[in-house]
Amino acid sequence: MKIKRIQVILTVVAVLIFLIVLSIYFILPKFDFMYVSADKHWQKEKIADNDAGEGGKKLNKVVQGEDGTYFVYKNRLMYMENKNAKIKEICKMQRNISGILVKDKNIFLREESGNSIYKLNTDGEIISIIYGPGIMYLEGNNIYTLSGGTEFEKYDFNGKRIFKNDLGYNGFDRDNTIFNNYVFNIDFLKAEVYVPKYYLFNINKIKYKEYTLHFSKYYLPPETWDSYSREEVIPYDSFAKEMDKKVRKGEIIDRNPDNYELQSIELSVGDFSEVSDGYIYFLGEQKLTYRDKNYKDKLFGNMNEYINTYENKECMSKIKYEVKLYPIGRVKVDDIKNILDSAAISYDAIDRPLSNGRNSNDFIIRDKKVYMSYIEDYVENNQEYRELKIYKIDAETSISKEVYTMKGLFADERMIEIFVTDNYIFIYRYIDNSKKLCITRVNRDGSNPVQVMDENGEVVMEPQIR
16 A cells, blocks of 8 residues: 555656646746846856956957967968067968957857858867857857847857857848847847846746837927927936037037027937947937927918928928037947836947048947048049048047058058057958958057068068058
């Protein structure tokens, strides 16, 4: 009798264990309430939190190492020592190298148009450790891939997969950056963030919720022709005062600004950076709209119900005017993490050199300094040339300085990239439809330009004369 009772008890226990396991692995993960934010998870100390204020790093052609600089020349990985600037070749691939990632002694690389991620062992052997199409990042001690705009995967440095999660949207690969399992991207000039929530019984099982970052701010109650709602109106703040002061001081308009008040500051976001010092930097277009203080009296009897007609637009132009600015913006990562569904998010606006809407060529963040390059065409002695200008902007003060100019570039040098390390700016010039490549290195203050490698792939290390 005792044996039968024990058998029944064991059977019941086994069934209960089976049901618990079934629930944990297959049933409970389907419910949203089983997912919580990192700070509320009972294993929160095991969830990645980058205290250094940095996020995921993408593949790059120039990467700072511990004692020197790794850089790519076509299908060759090169290394320049800090001490004596001696250059040596580390390895060579069959196809051109699209970029590298370096963490301590770990070196990862990928070929152009390739899906494999390779690791360079200390003995010089190159092995494929991950097959992962899409964008590749390195954050902390892990590699991440984001493919198809939806599949987000995490690996250790030996290529072992730790998780694979779905961001919840379908589409093409967008321009993204990552930090602490968050994914930030720009979709048609709108900034979006995918916020992770972690399954209570497995921190590697993540559900994502999409949020739009509302950078635009509205200060006056809307009329029927305005595109925002009354609920979006906020009190006049210090940011509005700062931008209004900048406009009134620097812009020339064809009317008396004292008769107008700032209605809104709308922002469109373009290129953006990786996380640096706790911020994401971006190139933006601000549209500041001013409305006549006595607009109702001026419009009385002149507006009809068809507010988009030509006549009404003529009336609108008399009671409104717009000013466009092109700042460098930056937003705190902590503010992005605390995003709400409808709240406007604050950002800093940093003055941008040549801020007349002209497109920059590159912009890179290093040590709270923004490095921007511009390329312009010019004619000299009936010959077409191009000119490269590099500016350095202090993110704290908005003070900018032109640090380097390279003149006399030929018209076929259509693509130029810059990269910034601890001590140098590297300039990659692609010539003859990118068939040839020249690399120049200058100090970060623009001094001492040196040609590193010529168009034949030879190491030069001689003063650059341009």
